[in-house]
Amino acid sequence: MGLDLITGLTIFVLAVFVGFEIITKIPPTLHTPLMSGSNAISGITLVGALLAAGIDHGALARTLGTLAVILATVNVVGGFLVTHRMLGMFRRK
Amino acid sequence: MQQTTIINLAYLLAAVLFILGLKGLTHPRTAVRGNLLGALGMLLAIVVTLLNQDIIGYELIAIGLAIGVTIGAVLAVKIQMTAMPQLVALFNGFGGGASVLVAGAELFIYQPEGPTPHWTTPVVDPLVISALLAGLIGAVTFWGSLVAFAKLQEFQAFRKPYLFPGRQVVNALLALVVLAMLVGAPFCPADNAVYWLLVLVASVLGVLLVNPIGGADMPVVIALLNSYSGLAASATGFVLGNTVLIIAGSLVGASGLILTNIMCKAMNRSLAHVLFGVLEAGEGSATADEVYGGRVKATSAEEVAMLFESARRAVIVPGYGMAVAQAQHIVRELMEVLQNKGIEVEFAIHPVAGRMPGHMNVLLAEAEVPYEQLKEMDAINPTFPQTDVVLVIGANDVVNPVARTDPKSPIAGMPILDVDKARTVVVVKRSLSPGFAGIPNPLFAADNCLMFFGDGKKAMMDLVAALKA
Numbered sequence: 001m002g003l004d005l006i007t008g009l010t011i012f013v014l015a016v017f018v019g020f021e022i023i024t025k026i027p028p029t030l031h032t033p034l035m036s037g038s039n040a041i042s043g044i045t046l047v048g049a050l051l052a053a054g055i056d057h058g059a060l061a062r063t064l065g066t067l068a069v070i071l072a073t074v075n076v077v078g079g080f081l082v083t084h085r086m087l088g089m090f091r092r093k
Numbered sequence: 094m095q096q097t098t099i100i101n102l103a104y105l106l107a108a109v110l111f112i113l114g115l116k117g118l119t120h121p122r123t124a125v126r127g128n129l130l131g132a133l134g135m136l137l138a139i140v141v142t143l144l145n146q147d148i149i150g151y152e153l154i155a156i157g158l159a160i161g162v163t164i165g166a167v168l169a170v171k172i173q174m175t176a177m178p179q180l181v182a183l184f185n186g187f188g189g190g191a192s193v194l195v196a197g198a199e200l201f202i203y204q205p206e207g208p209t210p211h212w213t214t215p216v217v218d219p220l221v222i223s224a225l226l227a228g229l230i231g232a233v234t235f236w237g238s239l240v241a242f243a244k245l246q247e248f249q250a251f252r253k254p255y256l257f258p259g260r261q262v263v264n265a266l267l268a269l270v271v272l273a274m275l276v277g278a279p280f281c282p283a284d285n286a287v288y289w290l291l292v293l294v295a296s297v298l299g300v301l302l303v304n305p306i307g308g309a310d311m312p313v314v315i316a317l318l319n320s321y322s323g324l325a326a327s328a329t330g331f332v333l334g335n336t337v338l339i340i341a342g343s344l345v346g347a348s349g350l351i352l353t354n355i356m357c358k359a360m361n362r363s364l365a366h367v368l369f370g371v372l373e374a375g376e377g378s379a380t381a382d383e384v385y386g387g388r389v390k391a392t393s394a395e396e397v398a399m400l401f402e403s404a405r406r407a408v409i410v411p412g413y414g415m416a417v418a419q420a421q422h423i424v425r426e427l428m429e430v431l432q433n434k435g436i437e438v439e440f441a442i443h444p445v446a447g448r449m450p451g452h453m454n455v456l457l458a459e460a461e462v463p464y465e466q467l468k469e470m471d472a473i474n475p476t477f478p479q480t481d482v483v484l485v486i487g488a489n490d491v492v493n494p495v496a497r498t499d500p501k502s503p504i505a506g507m508p509i510l511d512v513d514k515a516r517t518v519v520v521v522k523r524s525l526s527p528g529f530a531g532i533p534n535p536l537f538a539a540d541n542c543l544m545f546f547g548d549g550k551k552a553m554m555d556l557v558a559a560l561k562a
């Protein structure tokens with residue numbers, strides 16, 4: 001691990017607080033797009049999947065990595081696209 | 094500058110873009126841009142990752158990306174707005190599944206330095222623990238989401254929850270096994286076997302936990318799984334030592350937890366009760382015959398049209414039934430006809446109406462109802478006494494006054510829309526069948542309530558026709 005545990009935990013806890021601050025301000029009318037959009041963001045695992053699929057660590061790790069790339073890409077692409085589609089529908093009078 | 098420094102700075106920028114993106118979602122006007130900022134952050138993170146010099150070949154990556162982009166894009170473009178809850182459930186699951194695979198792959202290639210763990214000399218390795226957590230949360234998310242998807246899609250096998258006796262005991266035992274494996278990991282050198290065994294147990298747990306949960310509780314489950322998919326990504330970030338995963342994952346984890354909390358409050362139930370409890374009609378609850386017994390008045394499209402003719406203010410209360418009947422477009426047409434007659438029209442949205450947070454809002458937005466007309470429960474409740482006609486379409490438990498009056502009722506204390514305080518309430522419904530809580534609704538027998546029996550869409554079409562006549 002290129003990151004020591006305490007630094008990682010610090011980042012984690014602070015980011016949770018940032019998340020709480022922002023997300024409590026999101027109006028209920030946008031809660032579905034929030035879920036699909038934040039869901040797309042959680043597809044960030046794709047970064048790890050790309051490395052697992054691409055780096056020479058043996059066939060097994062690369063196979064797992066490739067499967068993960070597929071799952072995470074569906075999550076990312078589908079999530080952002082469907083959120084975009086939904087948000088386009090929210091109009092003013 | 095070193096390449097790793099550039100990559101890490103790019104990840105930092107991506108994390109900032111995610112935060113700005115979520116911030117954009119705080120208002121409908123800035124939301125589209127916010128989502129694009131989030132997508133830009135993701136693109137940046139992907140591109141700099143691909144620059145990593147240790148990558149030996151791009152074939153597998155290209156194949157994986159091509160398949161993923163195709164499936165994701167087709168699903169996102171083709172999906173009907175009414176089916177949004179199951180799509181989000183599916184995407185949640187895929188995110189969790191990806192975390193399981195990445196953490197698993199990382200454990201395969203991991204060569205720990207220092208002493209090998211043994212039962213006499215435990216070694217607490219943060220990477221191994223993080224990987225186990227990623228596998229646990231990810232597997233629960235993946236399988237739980239697939240079951241939620243199957244339920245929302247109404248696959249035959251998942252229509253009725255399979256409640257076998259002693260399932261709580263089985264769940265508790267499985268949870269104990271999971272705990273034992275986490276605690277035992279520092280004493281055991283066989284990381285890979287332990288990991289995949291844990292994933293297996295967590296998979297069973299994910300299925301068993303979500304399977305008994307009914308349709309109306311789905312908003313809570315989806316929000317919780319949303320949170321889990323973020324936490325799984327965060328745990329994977331600890332495995333990889335990657336800050337952008339930790340940050341993005343914790344943002345999503347927080348978001349899902351907040352939504353879970355909002356949904357639970359809107360039902361006046363604890364999370365534990367939603368997950369493990371069963372809704373039961375309390376002792377001494379009134380039966381349908383006692384509540385309705387000859388006091389229910391049926392009405393017709395023409396009669397409702399006449400009510401509206403003399404109204405100045407109307408409120409429409411949509412529920413899951415509107416989604417099932419695909420009636421959102423005709424409801425918007427009704428709104429326009431009423432507005433043309435000079436009637437003020439607003440929509441009252443209960444937080445748990447539908448199958449996921451904000452479900453009704455998206456359906457009505459799709460039907461081009463301006464979002465300013467969609468009012469939250471707390472904002473609209475004080476206006477019901479000044480409302481001439483309330484039209485309830487496809488909602489039941491969220492307008493049941495028993496929640497205020499009967500402390501023994503299964504929905505006692507649940508915040509409801511006080512539609513019974515309006516001058517007249519018209520309920521569009523197929524029959525007098527109970528809602529998810531399984532209890533009769535005294536509103537239907539109230540003096541100021543008329544039942545407009547029929548399919549939601551057909552009833553609305555008749556009503557619009559009668560208003561135009």
